Amino acid sequence: MAQTVHGVIARGKGAPVEVVEVVVPDPGPGEAVVRVQACGVCHTDLHYREGGINDEFPFLLGHEAAGIVESVGAGVADVAPGDFVILNWRAVCGTCRACLKGKPWYCFNTHNAGRPMTLADGTPLSPALGIGAFAEKTLVHAGQCTKVDPSASPLAVGLLGCGVMAGLGAAMNTGGVGRGDSVAVIGCGGVGNAAIAGARLAGATTIIAVDIDPRKLEWAERFGATHRVDSSAEDAVARVRELTGGFGADVVIDAVGRPETWKQAFYARDLAGTVVLVGVPTPDMRVEMPLIDFFSRGGSLKSSWYGDCLPSRDFPYLVDLYRQGRLDLDAFVTETIALDEVEQAFARMHDGDVLRSVVVF
Template identity: 75%
Template structure:
């Protein structure tokens, strides 16, 4: 269960009700359609909500991770009365079976525990990729991550694996900060108790971080991240803002501080390339996917899990069918 499912549920994405929620999933292929040659029934897969088309202007320029016409199933799933369902992010995994385009089903090592493997389908990939791909964290870099939920902790893990010298976790919740150390945070900052910009500067020799990742997606965290950077540093926004949110910054500061302000779409990932890599890192013990699984539950318990999500009690509640 991901915060995006909650956004769908509460109408914050669009109003194409009824929705079939769920978009972080691992499972077994039950059947394939005509013309599918790279999947067979019985394959163990993780589902992706981006499946590059190979034909759009981005794909043709060799940037399939930005595909502007991602593939989804062409036939809609329906309720028993024939009412079409809108699957969350083109997946709709809160069901015993779902229907996706073949390119959305990425084969991975079947020895990976499915409760953990499914998480790379969205939140873990988004955070990890925000650090490794969008932010291009390198050996010796200093990194600050604002927001230590599932996406933020995946960014912490990605920065650590990429060789960051210092990974600073920033949050208002001491429990989440304690958890961030499990994924590789070397320092923590409680932004409820101290100015996070000044705290990060103190931890980086007075300069600021080379890369800052905003995993919250609010104007105040974006502003903090902007000023938390070193000169010529990079700010990556991977947290999803609400549609009405705006940001205002002095243009002279944008110019004089240099660097880059980037948004990260799905961690700028290529699922066919990156999902198997993350699974291999999980199986080798380098990426603690199991640490993101707070609880497992049945489909009937989803509403109670949404309440825990709102209260910040969980990283991920995982539905097991």
């Protein structure tokens, strides 16, 4: 039987979000209803509200979430009612060309729930990243539920659902950071600081945080940065080179996603080094550079999709590191808020005052 819960929606481009009644249908084959315990406020949610993703309003926002499986549909075997899960937005299909090549983190046919949640009047809602977790309960594909240790805090581990995983994976998976490497991270918000934490976990010995905000550079040191560069006051490329023996960093991660920061990343890396773009650019952004620079510097230029993660592999592993005290996910939680405070949290996030606000149910 369908349930009515409260959730946060965006009705139109730029309009303030609203708390409304949301109808959640019973799970169909391959689906699950999850009682949400906590959900982080991510920039992607703000992009949805601003029409930066698509125009399929109204959106049910929220996607960085953890909770308890309440019910499952026919054919679901990997999770069961009562399981503590982190929600993910890349439920792999197992049959596309990427999955069949043994690279399911690139899956080109990821799954979402087949039926929509709706407003009380029957208007279909578009769930953010196929999840829609700014709601007391949400309907997802069962593959979007990753079972993890239930002793972990949902406030912290739910953040693996998007931004923190994107940063950790940009370093550990996409960038392939290894023991003794030098790493520079440009942009030290939630994703950038997660990349710094990932670089430390992977064994990097020189980790350079680059930002224009002194507060964010202070945060970066907490997550493992060994040096910090205020790029509003000095040339970031020259300083990164100076800190790496004049060569440039082995891996440079652009967690901003603008042409100027990508160029900084490109020229701040060592010959044959790696650039990872994990910050999300807008469609209008362009980069113009001499082609000879690409040839003469060699190395790898990579984009990181969700940290190239495989939730079934990475989430349990990272939750174990969190429980062992080796990965401080709690440090990403700046504040906890109620469901009706999401609009104010967007403003604080836009102003750079928080790493993550987390809605607690």
